[in-house]
Amino acid sequence: MLMLLAACALLARGCAAGYAGKELGALSELHHGVRGRAFAVDSRTLFLQHFHYDGEGPAAYFYVGTSKTPSATGALRLRDERGGAGPLRRYRGEGVTLSLPEGKTLRDVAWFAVWCDEYSINFGSVEIPRNLEYPKPAKVGALRGVHGVSSDPIVVVDAQTLLVPNFSYDGEAPDAKFWVGRGDKPSPQGIRIPDENGKEAPLRKYDRKTVVLTLPGELTVFDIGHFAVWCEAFTVNFGHVPLPRAALANVPPSLKMLGVSPQSKLNCEVLLDELAFEVRWAVAGDSIVLQLVAKLEDGEYMSFGISGHPTKSQMVGGDVAVAWLDKDSLKGYAEDYFLEAKGQCAGAHGSCPDDVIVPGSNSVRMLNAALVNGYSIVTFQRPLRGSDRLDLAVLTNASQPVIWAIGPLNSKTQVSYHQYFTKGDKFIEFGRPPLWNCPMPEGEEEQAPAAHPPQPAAARPAHESSAIIRPNPVPTPKPTAKVKPWDIPGIQCYEPPDGVLYAQMGPTGGKQGYSAITGHVGWGISWYINGLLIPEVTVVRGKKYTFVVEGGTDPDTPARYHPFYITNDPVGGYFHKSDAEKQGIEIYAGVRRTRTGELVPTGVGRLCNWTPDQNGPEADEYPSFGAYQRSLTLICEEGNPGVVTWIPDKNTPDTVYYQCFTHRHLGWKINVVDECDATDAEESRLVESVALPSDLVGQESIQQ
Numbered sequence: 120m121l122m123l124l125a126a127c128a129l130l131a132r133g134c135a136a137g138y139a140g141k142e143l144g145a146l147s148e149l150h151h152g153v154r155g156r157a158f159a160v161d162s163r164t165l166f167l168q169h170f171h172y173d174g175e176g177p178a179a180y181f182y183v184g185t186s187k188t189p190s191a192t193g194a195l196r197l198r199d200e201r202g203g204a205g206p207l208r209r210y211r212g213e214g215v216t217l218s219l220p221e222g223k224t225l226r227d228v229a230w231f232a233v234w235c236d237e238y239s240i241n242f243g244s245v246e247i248p249r250n251l252e253y254p255k256p257a258k259v260g261a262l263r264g265v266h267g268v269s270s271d272p273i274v275v276v277d278a279q280t281l282l283v284p285n286f287s288y289d290g291e292a293p294d295a296k297f298w299v300g301r302g303d304k305p306s307p308q309g310i311r312i313p314d315e316n317g318k319e320a321p322l323r324k325y326d327r328k329t330v331v332l333t334l335p336g337e338l339t340v341f342d343i344g345h346f347a348v349w350c351e352a353f354t355v356n357f358g359h360v361p362l363p364r365a366a367l368a369n370v371p372p373s374l375k376m377l378g379v380s381p382q383s384k385l386n387c388e389v390l391l392d393e394l395a396f397e398v399r400w401a402v403a404g405d406s407i408v409l410q411l412v413a414k415l416e417d418g419e420y421m422s423f424g425i426s427g428h429p430t431k432s433q434m435v436g437g438d439v440a441v442a443w444l445d446k447d448s449l450k451g452y453a454e455d456y457f458l459e460a461k462g463q464c465a466g467a468h469g470s471c472p473d474d475v476i477v478p479g480s481n482s483v484r485m486l487n488a489a490l491v492n493g494y495s496i497v498t499f500q501r502p503l504r505g506s507d508r509l510d511l512a513v514l515t516n517a518s519q520p521v522i523w524a525i526g527p528l529n530s531k532t533q534v535s536y537h538q539y540f541t542k543g544d545k546f547i548e549f550g551r552p553p554l555w556n557c558p559m560p561e562g563e564e565e566q567a568p569a570a571h572p573p574q575p576a577a578a579r580p581a582h583e584s585s586a587i588i589r590p591n592p593v594p595t596p597k598p599t600a601k602v603k604p605w606d607i608p609g610i611q612c613y614e615p616p617d618g619v620l621y622a623q624m625g626p627t628g629g630k631q632g633y634s635a636i637t638g639h640v641g642w643g644i645s646w647y648i649n650g651l652l653i654p655e656v657t658v659v660r661g662k663k664y665t666f667v668v669e670g671g672t673d674p675d676t677p678a679r680y681h682p683f684y685i686t687n688d689p690v691g692g693y694f695h696k697s698d699a700e701k702q703g704i705e706i707y708a709g710v711r712r713t714r715t716g717e718l719v720p721t722g723v724g725r726l727c728n729w730t731p732d733q734n735g736p737e738a739d740e741y742p743s744f745g746a747y748q749r750s751l752t753l754i755c756e757e758g759n760p761g762v763v764t765w766i767p768d769k770n771t772p773d774t775v776y777y778q779c780f781t782h783r784h785l786g787w788k789i790n791v792v793d794e795c796d797a798t799d800a801e802e803s804r805l806v807e808s809v810a811l812p813s814d815l816v817g818q819e820s821i822q823q
Contacts, residue, residue, distance in 0.1 A: 158372075161371045252369060287326055315487065390523050420534055451487065464534075465695050604632070605628065628747060660793055672761075
């Protein structure tokens with residue numbers, strides 16, 4: 120799994136000669152020019168060095184088997200180095216890397232051969248010893264030192280890759296670097312190592328972060344005797360660990376030492392070209408390692424996971440990982456989410472982290488994160504099988520529908536309404552042979568044919584340095600001015616004359632709507648007052664106001680249940696606040712208190728939604744709210760509206776808010792004045808008028 124992690128996180132350049140793993144011996148030279156030497160790279164990987172085969176056999180394949188000598192009995196066919204299942208092509212002294220089938224190791228087989236199916240002939244083979252001590256990662260010591268330097272035991276993943284788990288450093292020194300050199304202690308004669316982002320700048324602060332580091336050029340762990348955090352300017356050792364030669368004698372070679380580009384061992388699919396959003400993955404035993412890459416704005420998340428429906432891409436019921444990168448601290452996050460409904464997380468309902476629904480049920484393990492050339496890269500791991508009732512299985516024997524989204528995080532660093540999401544059905548076969556269906560990482564051959572492997576590292580210029588896997592460079596977008604919100608007229612103190620206002624639900628209106636007006640991230644729905652998107656409402660103290668509320672009546676379906684209330688809280692969502700969060704919050708209308716002291720919402724009525732035209736333009740394409748408003752249609756369910764009455768008085772603050780009792784950030788401001796200075800009453804801007812039923816009597820709301 121650590122080899123997979125290194126492959127997911129790093130793209131190596133250059134080529135270190137020599138070491139190729141544990142040598143098994145030369146292939147017997149029997150037919151069709153087969154020759155070369157075989158090496159065990161790790162438990163499941165073979166490397167053929169200088170491999171030759173004339174390609175003339177009628178049906179030759181790579182095989183391993185359990186019989187004493189090569190035969191068709193107990194044999195397993197291997198896919199070639201490109202993942203292909205067809206007869207072998209011609210090879211002219213190439214390096215070939217092969218993987219055993221899932222669940223098999225080199226200790227399970229007795230030989231490797233080039234075998235002809237049609238004539239049952241061995242063209243060339245090598246014996247694999249019983250109880251083979253194949254190369255594997257090695258643990259060395261843990262960092263301990265000054266400036267808060269610490270880590271768990273360091274893992275030498277392969278001959279050129281170090282994994283430093285839970286690394287900490289206070290970031291206070293002026294010129295700290297990752298450092299290696301000869302001997303068991305650091306000195307000024309050492310070599311600086313690029314950080315996990317491929318940079319040699321002084322190290323920033325780390326707080327228990329797992330980092331993957333690559334030795335530059337042809338340098339290997341066999342050439343050095345220690346790893347350290349070293350202050351180059353002041354020649355001070357902040358902490359180091361020896362790398363004893365004996366302990367590292369049987370670590371795997373790195374992929375670049377074998378002339379293999381890591382993406383040839385990975386799967387990759389493009390999810391959204393516009394933001395270079397990609398998912399990369401590799402199955403590792405009973406789990407899967409995934410990496411999400413996208414060009415995100417600060418405060419945005421990317422999510423990917425399994426559809427809530429077995430035959431199509433459906434958000435509701437889905438199981439996704441939500442990942443993001445804090446661009447200030449460069450700390451990465453990956454959280455397990457269950458998408459119960461199309462709505463923000465409220466209590467334990469909506470689109471919520473698994474831990475919120477069932478504490479301790481997070482099945483996603485964060486591995487690594489980096490910010491490279493503006494791309495957020497987050498690598499994480501999850502089980503193939505579901506760990507609990509909130510998880511869906513990842514299939515490795517069939518194609519299955521997936522879902523994805525990109526959107527802003529809200530004030531609780533939870534997902535909010537996403538402007539980019541799966542459209543149509545998207546299927547992925549997670550168990551397929553490695554196939555890179557993405558743009559080649561920077562530095563590779565441009566427009567390389569999909570049927571051919573990436574250019575081997577040995578064929579590239581030796582001066583190229585190590586770097587994180589990254590997509591093709593995207594031109595830096597021109598700076599854009601801050602989004603100007605739509606000009607939405609407020610409801611003035613003199614309108615409507617009868618004091619009746621209608622509160623209904625509707626869309627947030629894209630980038631020029633709710634978020635631009637309020638400065639907050641919404642979920643994609645918000646209050647409409649008298650047909651206007653979150654207008655500022657001005658009221659007069661001593662006057663009675665009646666809010667006809669149509670926000671839904673079913674508390675068992677949180678995404679369709681929005682009780683209306685008036686409060687001094689600019690956030691809303693009183694029902695799900697903690698006792699500490701409720702301190703200092705007052706409610707002026709929309710709730711009643713039971714005998715037990717519980718607050719129950721009264722602003723509950725049938726659901727009415729201002730609904731956009733599904734075939735019309737996106738909200739951002741409308742030049743004004745008026746133009747957008749004309750594209751909306753009010754659709755109401757059966758039933759009666761609710762009624763909230765309110766008389767602001769001398770104790771009412773100058774600014775209060777109309778909000779949703781069960782969800783955050785759906786409403787906006789109410790300005791409270793002592794008198795209305797309008798000289799003439801204009802017509803009400805009421806867009807949709809509904810006569811208040813004669814049998815519906817407004818209930819006075821409590822003031823708290």
